[in-house]
Amino acid sequence: MKKMDIKRVGIILRPSTPELKDIFYDIKNVFESHGIEVFIDSISGGMIDVMGQEFDIICQKCDILVSIGGDGTLISTVRRSYKYQIPILGVHAGKLGFLADLSVDEMKDFVEILVKGEFRIDHRAVLQATIKTSESENTIFAFNDIVLTRPSISKMIRIETLVDDKAFNTYYGDGVIVSTPTGSTAYNLSAGGPVLFPLTNVFSLTPICPHSLTQRPVVLPGHFSIDMKTPDKSALLIVDGQDMHEFGSGDTISIKLAKNPAKLIHRKEFNYFDVLKEKLRWGE
Secondary structure (H helix, E strand, O other), rough: OOOOOOEEEEEEEEEOOOHHHHHHHHHHHHHHOOEEEEEEEEHHHHOOOOOOOOHHHHHOOOOOOEEEEEEHHHHHHHHHHHOOOOOOEEEEEOOOOOOOEEHHHHHHHHHHOOOOEEEEEEEEEEEEEEEEEEOOOEEEEEEEEEEEOOOOOOOOOEEEEEEEEEEEEEEEEOOOEEEOOOHHHHHHHHOOOOOOOOOOOEEEEEEEEOOOOOOOOOOOOOOOOOEEOOOOEEEEEEEOOOEEEOOOOOOOOEEEOOOEEOOOOOOOOOOHHHHHHHHHHHOO
């Protein structure tokens, strides 16, 4: 890949974790030892008593973002920065993640190769969903998954689905998960969905506890689009397990892969299958 000239780095910390203060300074010192200017977003800075800047300003002025915490922090950072198309490096401050594969202790050596351009940027699919109601139209983006589900645990939901404007299926149960390849090892996997290689241009539909056992997960090509609606009065749309939107009868959810991918920074030797085997304990 063409060498990036990294001069400014923005750092985002896992929320409600003030004990990351020392880790922030350690990583800040590593970057600054290479002449790289370091910024921290205002929410993270307020948590550790450091002056920060607004997240959008950091995205506009920095060459890369560094997410410190875990996969949840990285997913949130991807979604918040998506429109800026800025590469993101995930650093885990605990257990190895599917996404944040670098440990804090590895950062000193990795920054050495980062400044030399000896790394890779993986392009990962992002879901784009448009919620259309009689009064508004709202577009949202998801890095892992979009879940359409019932508002009450005592009820089931009926979801009518069209693929490329053609009737496809009606799901009846606890809901449906629409997942990116990256999100296939999250809620999708728990619900019996397929594991998808993260760099493929596809997405999956996985029913959650369907009323009929004939309802099975489906993998769709990335150029397809799906429309979902429900005759139910009230339903929920959950984005990456972090944001929630209400919809109901008369509303339509249109979902497709977004035009632009998310960009994750990895070591050249990063191997997704090694992480998969470790996290899922395959071969034990």
